[in-house]
Amino acid sequence: MTDLGNARLAAIAPSAIRAIHDRRRPTSIDLGMGQPTLHPDIEPFEAALAWVRDHGSPYAPPGGLPELREAAARIYGGHFHAAPSHAAVLNGSQEGIFLAIKALCDPARDHVLITDPAYLSYARCCELEGVAHRAVPLSAHDGFALHADALLNAVTPNTKLIIIGSPGNPTAAVMDERELRRLARGLIERKGPPIYVVVDEVYRELTFTGKPYPSLLDHYPNSIGLQSLSKSCALTGLRLGFFFGPTAVVDAVTRAHSLIMLNVNQFAQRVALEILRDPQRLRAHHPWYVAQRQVLLDAAGRNGLRIIEPQGSFYSLAALPEAWSSSEAAADHLLERYDVVTIPGAIFGGKAEGYLRLSWVAEPAALTRGIERIAEFCASAPG
Known part of the structure; x- marks a missing residue:
């Protein structure tokens, strides 16, 4: 990185969330960005x-x-x-x-x-x-x-x-x-x-x-x-x-x-x-998020994916198997092998290592497929 003189700014890395988002493919199921998929009221x-x-x-x-x-x-x-x-x-x-x-x-x-x-x-x-x-x-x-x-x-x-x-x-x-x-x-x-x-x-x-x-x-x-x-x-x-x-x-x-x-x-x-x-x-969009949250909970339950039940927002933290000690490596693997975008928990602090942040605003069928793929990935982890 070019030294422009402001050491504080130079020490701050570009957004890791944006970097992961920019690697997604047209076929990817995006459970990464905190971006509502609804259209606003005109x-x-x-x-x-x-x-x-x-x-x-x-x-x-x-x-x-x-x-x-x-x-x-x-x-x-x-x-x-x-x-x-x-x-x-x-x-x-x-x-x-x-x-x-x-x-x-x-x-x-x-x-x-x-x-x-x-x-x-x-x-x-x-x-x-x-x-x-x-x-x-x-x-x-x-x-x-x-x-x-x-x-x-x-x-x-x-x-x-x-x-x-x-x-x-x-x-x-x-x-x-x-x-x-x-x-x-x-x-x-x-x-x-x-x-x-x-x-x-x-x-x-x-x-x-x-x-x-x-x-x-x-x-x-x-x-x-x-x-x-x-x-x-x-x-x-x-x-x-x-x-x-x-x-x-x-x-x-x-x-x-x-x-x-x-x-x-x-x-x-x-x-x-x-x-x-x-x-x-x-609050006009709230009923839609209630329904989306239920899609998340149902899909996670059916597929045995351990998540922390969200009390608010449109995120949930999904627990990784112990075999994956790095959430960043797990998120990379999910994107490259399973075509699902997630955010490593470690980005948000050491206490969230071992988790992936899921944004559950994707269309319901895509959200369900994404949860299925994450569960498959977790189940395939060694011992």
Whole structure:
């Protein structure tokens, strides 16, 4: 790699998920990418286009359209961040991960806690900013559940930020409300500077627990919520997300955002506004995912494939036979010999070694064939 002078960036490898995805063949069964296969609702695009016909495509305020911030905060801000001043519109929730670290952390002294396994951008964004991060290990024995005590016990005087995903990627685990309350109480009672908790909630509309979604934003004033329309509404390419938090944090994030992006494009914001004006659109795809999840569970059960039952998102972790000590080697073998794209668990942290992440959004027949091939691969492993 050419040395351009930024050692931090040079040390960050290109996306391993994208590299695997780019190796797929036209015949491949793709259970790799976190890309919804449903088409989005067209009506919000038509409404946004009508607005552009009448008004053009001007700059938008750096923090987002006021009416969009108001609608987003009302729906997703929870008890502590329901006012528009607690919300900002960003270019996807991914930008929110980076800007939270940039706005809150001093590389000279602050640490960030991240779970293992976790969405790999959490650690990469820390590394890009030169901020130290420490892993809090999760356990496969309870489905990689998030426990408040594990997070609280990992806190040090240098901890400034905790980043969690619920539902998690790749774990598909939803943090229990009792654990959320315990985490909030423990952080509130702790002496010293506040510790902020970023909760990546982009899959919150895709939960299957049979209970209302529990959000830390209802329990902890120094919570920061990240939200997006990418997964719930099949709008990954629109690149529109929301950031919720204390007003001082939102103001700092907005200043940084305006220096990098100026603003989120007007058309995308108008599409989002039309969606949020009818919040039922946010759950319109949920029945399809419920059916897909059942296809996954049925196929895995019939074929003897051990998977962790997903509580949310559209992922599941499939256990590899002990003979396969490397999930990366297993994923390579599956692609080359069985023509199935999967993601090695090790990409997300050492605790997910021995697993493959499956994205179960493929057409049902293809999903079933993919599970059958993975099960055949696992059954063929030596002793």
